[in-house]
Amino acid sequence: MGAEFIEKAAPSFKKAWDRARVKLATADLFTRVPDCAARTAEADIIGNARLSTGDQLTVENKNGTLIARRGMSDVARFTNPAPELVLAVAASCGIAKGTVQDVHPIAGVAEISLC
């Protein structure tokens, strides 16, 4: 419609999806049926970040390392992800959805599944 105006000034609308483009840009590993286990990896919790089971994160490739982010903050760093997981993220525009599956506070480790 335009630029430089507040949302309320425009007639309401819902942003559409081009689902075919999303599917095309998502690696097979993230879309095929095999369970989550193959797509779950351990990540070190960064600093004082607090993670809980079920938290939704964004996992991105940062200088060759997979980093989990919440908003703009880095919250976890994947220590030794399977090569196919790294490749799948790279093949998915360098980004994946992460879900915290388990948290081990004493070890400072979280298990995060990717899709």
Next chain:
Amino acid sequence: MLTRPDPTKVKPQAPHHGRNPRRERRLWHDPEVASAALGCATCPEKEICGGLRLNTPFMDCLQFCCGNSEGCDRVCRNHPDFADRYREIGGFNLHSVPRAPLLNAVGLPRLVPVIYHPTARSMPATAATVALPLYRMFDRRTGLPRFVSRVALGEAFGIGHQASVMLTGTDIDRPLERWWGLGEAGRRPIIRALAAAGVGMVTTPNYSLFIDRPRWDDLHAMKRIAIVHEEFLREGLPAALHVNGRTEADFAHWIAFLAARPEITHIAYEFTTGTGWSGRREQHSAWLAGLAQAVGRPLHIIVRGGTDVLPVIARAFSGITVLDTSVFMKTMMRQQAYPKGNAALGWRGAPTAPGAHVDHLLEANWQATDAWFGDLIASSRSVESAPMAG
């Protein structure tokens, strides 16, 4: 007992353009603001976004996050669907858009009326080139093309068989989102049908850049514009890229994108939303002029609105075409154009008998507007029927 309201006590409604844009002004990116927002420094997208400088207390654009992802469609790092939105467009970087072929476009005149329907007319519009709404070209329920021949198109809109046809992709957001929601597989047959029906040019959908949404939403909108532009060119339909932007970084990205792609010969812009506010349209026209200079090759611009800044834009670009909606809309409202001094065009009532056609009124309004616009442009520089770049 019902009583009639006292007209002296009814609060007058301020006209839309008379509203004070105080809320908007605080949220406009101002390159003159000395310091960038603190939060921008740690943002992963700082390089591509460039950061925001606002005249209001501001940490980062997560301030514009609604905090409730249920029902929210914003592209935002707090949203669980952020990764899918990012994948949908293949990342925010414009350069990942595939290259397109260079097409030979038809010549465009300096002023083109937008025609919406054939109602109240018995004759086709006389303008040599007319513009039609892009989103009327497909069925909103089935997504199938509505017109497969030039004859059908002419009959549906009341335009002559000799008239050149272009389409405008500028509209409210709902139809723009319908176009995106069709998916590439749905858009492709429509574009082919349009080319087969003799459409010579289309301006891309101008996905919105809101000032109260996180910047990722802007970057997503800009990338969508670039993607659909490439689709038009790939299917053989010349298209003008709508270079929507709201910061100097946005325009720098468009400059780099255009400079690397000689197949882009036309761009589009509109000054009818926030870009048309006093104090803001000057900034946008300056950005556009800078773009024209930096790209370093002739570009033709197709504009909607922004009469005040047209001389600046006309000087900067090798060709300019203005899409005019007022001739058609004012005619339908039985208004007649007249010269109002040197700088403006006035409108006065021209009632017709019930059921009467408005062909002559449309023709008179078209002639008056075209003459006035010709004078306006001639005062800044000579712009004739612009030859297409390339």
